Amino acid sequence: MTPPVGFVIELDRHTRVIDGGRALLGGFPTRLLRLTPRARRLLVGRTLPVRDAAGALLADRLLECGLAHPVAASLPTPPDSRYTVVVPVRDRPRQLDRLLRSIGADRPVIVVDDASRDPAAVAAVTAEHGARLITLAANVGPAGARNAGLRLVTTPYVVFADSDTVLDPETVPTLLRHFADPRVAMAVPRITGLPTGATTWIERYENARSSLDLGAHPAAVRPGTPVSWASSACVVARVDALGQGFDESMRVGEDVDLCWRLVDAGLRVRYEPAVRAAHEHRVRPGDWLLRKAVYGTGAHPLALRHPEFIAPAVFAPWSITFAAALLVQRRWSVPVAGAVLGVVTVRITRKLDGTTHPYRLAARLTANGAVAALSQTSALLTRHWWPLTAVGCTASRRVRRAAAVAALADIALEYRRDRAPLDPLTYGVARRLDDLAYGAGVWLSALKGRSTAALRPRVVRSSGPVPVSGKAAAGARPTTRH
Template sequence: MTLPVGFVVELDRHTRVIDGGRALLGGFPTRLLRLTPRARRLLVDRTLPVRDAASALLADRLLDTGMAHPVAGSLPLPADPRCTVVVPVRDRPRQLDRLLRSIGTDHPVIVVDDASRHPVAVAAVAARHGARLVALAVNLGPAGARNAGLRLVTTPYVVFADSDIVLDPDTVPTLLRHFADPRVAMAVPRITGLPAAATTWIERYENARSSLDLGAHPAPVRPGTPVSWASSACVVARVDALGDGFDARMTVGEDVDLCWRLFEAGRRVRYEPAVRAAHEHRVRVRDWFLRKAVYGTGAQPLAERHPEFIAPAVLAPWSTAFAAALLAQRRWSAPVAAAVLGVVTVRIARKLDGTRHPYRLAVRLTGNGALATLTQTSALLTRHWWPLTAVGCTVSRRMRRATAVAALADIALEYRRDRTPLDPLRYGVARRLDDLAYGAGVWLSALKGRSTTALRPRVTR
């Protein structure tokens, strides 16, 4: 499957053109891609239009490495862009009405009533908007309800939209353009909060820091990368790539499982933040906290299905030694940590041999790696391993100091990045509650499954 003529990719914001265009440095994990003289001429102002087999091969390579992303706005619609919208719902007629109004009448809609307690209200809303209603006698959960709708789809593409979503008019058409790449199986938009003013402080936090919001930059959805999964709150998918659809045995994490199964099958999943779907976030602290914990309980079912992808942190041997030295907080900690970074810098520079400034590039890459290590270590202390951290804090002054630094530094950095309309104190409280809830869910699922797979970091070269 090759990219068609007219397909356009643009280099990722972190991809660097070095040595006068003779090489590219970027992707995830970071790699050096040396370009032939012919390949250099194919790049025009950080974009690469596919004109022939050679440019298609290079563009495909850049997409695979995460060095570039499709320019969705410049891509054509599929030859047959017909799609069907499948909406799983249990009660919530008000939200369903709002969603169906945003969908309009351009696409057929299947509403799957997942054994509502008040089915008459759901049926009335579906009838008012001309949607086909499928009423389930037994509650199957979101995955099973979506699958029930999927089995009735006769169009080449399907849109899954949860009832608490509102679709922008250009969301589905833009996502459909990604299927000009024959390897793309699924495309997802950015999930944001509803445009109406937030009514509570926790809703303001969630609008800025929702678990469903994957950020402002396009990305491939792949395990082990910054965008390692995508929510099924709103997705557009190629029907023939989904097979039987979601794993109906999973009540949470079924969207992560689907993304990872598609990846294992050699398909691509694209995250496109240029278009959005608005989500009705929870406004009460208790409901919000419980939902975060529920997200965490998906860890063990995912660990059983994808043990190689579920690790809470992925560290290299050198970054493990670097983090351990700093956590020890001894007189020798800083010199040892500096020595580790020095050795890594030299090793990276040797791999960059042949470039103009190998040591300059190596210092930058080592610094990025050190920052990523500190970020992952902080998340382990305050999020994934917080029960162990709490025990450690009762007996170790060094642990208390490390935890305090990690928690406060995380709040300060993320508050500045998120620019949330919330004061720092309440933002900090919400941030720590977020981590406590999710971490509790992970530990509960691990205890239930009698396995530590979801809690163990992965050390890889």
């Protein structure tokens, strides 16, 4: 199944056009795509309008490699774009009323009351908006509530919307355009903060760095990439692709599990930040910290179902050596780390043989890999492994230095990127509390499950871009992959 005629894609912002348009470099993992003369003619600047079978094959390949993304505004609407909104709710009548107002009265809505303590209030709001109400006798959690609604959906598409969200008018129509690609099973918008009138430091931090906000750039949702999962706070999905829906045994992480199951089945999940759903973030310290910890407790259940995807960090063998050399803080640390980078640069250069300025490209890729290795190491020290770091700090001056550098560097880099409306000190405190709470949840789940699977990094063997033939545009499959 390939994108139809009329489909338009645009190269990812990180995809580099090199050698005068004869090759593309980028994607996740990084790879080199050499383009045939016919393939080059299909590109219009950094976009590819699908006009024929060759264009469809090339577009499908670029999407699969993460080198490009659909241009949502240019995509056709599916012929049958009917959808039903399913809203799981437990109490929260005020939030439910707000959400149903944003949806409007011209769409079928199923409200699933997940054993509210005050079911009459939920029923009254549901009736006021003309929605269908399903009442569950026992609390089954968000996954079970969504599935109860999904079983009653008769339209081709379903929209799952949590009761504490508000939908913009263009959110669902824009997401539906992504289903012009027959391999797309689910599409999600950007989740932003809903103004509540409160001005606490937690709300300002969450508005800049919510766990649900996946950033300002479109992406394929795939494990091992910058957007490795998507929240179920707002989801548009093809009903026939969902099967039995969410895993009802999971009270947290069920959205991550669904994304990974769909991807594992060869389907696509798209993240589209051009449209948004506003989410009412928790702003009280206790609620906020508890929610972060709860997110962390999903780690072990996910490790049982997706052991290959759950690793808190992914390293190439060289990046482990590079990071370890710097962590031991010896006189030879910097020379050894530099030597490692030099060897990796040479190896990548060989894979880029035939391109213009291969050493320059290799040096850039090696530098990006080094930054990624240090960033992941810092995250391990301050987030996923912080209990071990705390113990190490009591016994080792080197561990204390490494932890301090990791924490401060992380705050400096992320503060600049997030542009949070907070002073650096408050932002830094919030950032560390965020990490401590999440890490505590991960460790709690690991101890409860008696497994370290969710705490162990994964080592991959590739150390550079993967060369791939560009003959897909002419109807052939890629011929080289290492």
